[in-house]
Amino acid sequence: MTAATEPLLLATAVRKAYGPTAALDGADLTIRAGEVVAVMGPSGSGKSTLLHCLAGIVRPDSGEIQYRGRELSAMSDGERSALRRSDFGFVFQFGQLVPELTCLENVAMPLRLSGTKRRPAERQAAEWLERLEVADISGKRPGEISGGQGQRVAVARALVGDPRVVFADEPTGALDSFNGERVMRLLTDAANDTGAAVVLVTHEARVAAYSDREIVVRDGKSRDTERVS
Amino acid sequence: MSIGHTLLGLLESGPRHGYDLKRTFDERFGHDRPLAYGQVYSTMARLLKSGLVEVDGIEPGGGPERKRYAITDAGITDVATWLAQPEKPEPYLQTTLYTKVVLALLTGRSAADLLDSQRAEHLRLMRELTRRKRDGDLADQLICDHALFHLEADLRWLELTAARLDQLAAEVTR
Numbered sequence: 001m002t003a004a005t006e007p008l009l010l011a012t013a014v015r016k017a018y019g020p021t022a023a024l025d026g027a028d029l030t031i032r033a034g035e036v037v038a039v040m041g042p043s044g045s046g047k048s049t050l051l052h053c054l055a056g057i058v059r060p061d062s063g064e065i066q067y068r069g070r071e072l073s074a075m076s077d078g079e080r081s082a083l084r085r086s087d088f089g090f091v092f093q094f095g096q097l098v099p100e101l102t103c104l105e106n107v108a109m110p111l112r113l114s115g116t117k118r119r120p121a122e123r124q125a126a127e128w129l130e131r132l133e134v135a136d137i138s139g140k141r142p143g144e145i146s147g148g149q150g151q152r153v154a155v156a157r158a159l160v161g162d163p164r165v166v167f168a169d170e171p172t173g174a175l176d177s178f179n180g181e182r183v184m185r186l187l188t189d190a191a192n193d194t195g196a197a198v199v200l201v202t203h204e205a206r207v208a209a210y211s212d213r214e215i216v217v218r219d220g221k222s223r224d225t226e227r228v229s
Numbered sequence: 230m231s232i233g234h235t236l237l238g239l240l241e242s243g244p245r246h247g248y249d250l251k252r253t254f255d256e257r258f259g260h261d262r263p264l265a266y267g268q269v270y271s272t273m274a275r276l277l278k279s280g281l282v283e284v285d286g287i288e289p290g291g292g293p294e295r296k297r298y299a300i301t302d303a304g305i306t307d308v309a310t311w312l313a314q315p316e317k318p319e320p321y322l323q324t325t326l327y328t329k330v331v332l333a334l335l336t337g338r339s340a341a342d343l344l345d346s347q348r349a350e351h352l353r354l355m356r357e358l359t360r361r362k363r364d365g366d367l368a369d370q371l372i373c374d375h376a377l378f379h380l381e382a383d384l385r386w387l388e389l390t391a392a393r394l395d396q397l398a399a400e401v402t403r
Contacts, residue, residue, distance in 0.1 A: 042388060185363060205384040206377055209355035216345065218391075223345070 014063035025220035038208035041217035089158030128156035148179030
């Protein structure tokens with residue numbers, strides 16, 4: 001097995017319950033470097049919980065999640081936070097940009113949090129805004145731009161730190177078809193260029209069609225086509 | 230698709246030879262399914278007979294490929310009527326997929342597996358169309374989008390059916 005095909009993320013028998021309700025009930029999956037994987041399933045099937053577990057945001061009740069061979073639950077909270085900043089990027093359904101900051105400052109924020117000085121951070125942020133075709137709104141605040149523009153800014157923010165994995169939770173869920181497709185094209189093109197893997201949670205088949213393969217989650221169980229074969 | 234109306238519509242911009250009509254049709258609408266020459270000439274013969282086109286000139290040498298066709302006033306009216314008439318939405322009330330699901334339930338096979346493998350097959354085609362759309366021009370994008378929306382509708386049906394399998398099983402095996 002070459003380094004390129006070694007699993008980046010490996011989840012085995014992951015379980016997570018909220019009270020008496022099992023959100024995940026034995027999820028298995030493998031994510032490899034550079035691949036775009038769609039996590040699909042109906043509402044309430046556990047796909048967002050799975051994403052949160054994979055990203056180290058939520059700690060599973062049982063099961064294992066390894067990132068590049070390291071067990072996530074064996075890390076301290078501080079180590080997991082550092083990992084999220086250094087290796088992961090996030091795009092959510094509603095951008096979740098900081099409303100008080102300009103788009104440029106929003107995109108530069110992950111770099112600033114990692115200790116990059118303001119000027120070089122904003123220079124990189126400006127390059128990413130240009131790449132995501134939203135350079136013209138860099139001085140505007142999130143309240144002054146459209147939903148589609150906001151999601152492109154969010155994609156720029158997710159990719160600016162050169163992450164190994166981008167977690168995208170329904171990134172087009174609040175957009176119309178045209179803007180949703182534009183965001184997906186830009187996200188997957190940028191991830192392909194940088195070599196980042198994308199874990200894409202979606203219930204929309206047309207969005208999932210931008211992935212390389214899909215993992216179906218139903219009743220908290222995942223069916224990973226790669227694991228099956 | 231009505232080949233006759235499409236060829237008539239292409240003639241509205243000016244008279245054309247049969248081979249020119251075929252080439253323009255293939256470029257704009259043919260994509261994976263180019264028109265056969267025989268189909269062009271048989272269609273033009275029918276349109277001539279109905280008075281919707283006329284022969285505008287014949288180049289020396291004879292043969293159907295030498296004729297130049299022009300649309301008549303009746304032909305222009307026919308195109309206008311066709312364009313104004315909404316297409317009948319196709320309801321697909323008797324689907325093979327539904328039949329397969331019911332048969333799987335009746336014979337004790339896994340309908341869930343059937344739906345899963347169908348979903349994978351639909352997504353495989355949707356990925357192919359999405360790639361083609363990304364690399365293609367606007368015409369490719371619009372044609373692929375049309376196919377993608379239909380495939381997506383199928384997938385939504387697959388999801389809904391998967392969610393109702395227990396209920397359906399109870400009804401068909403009652």
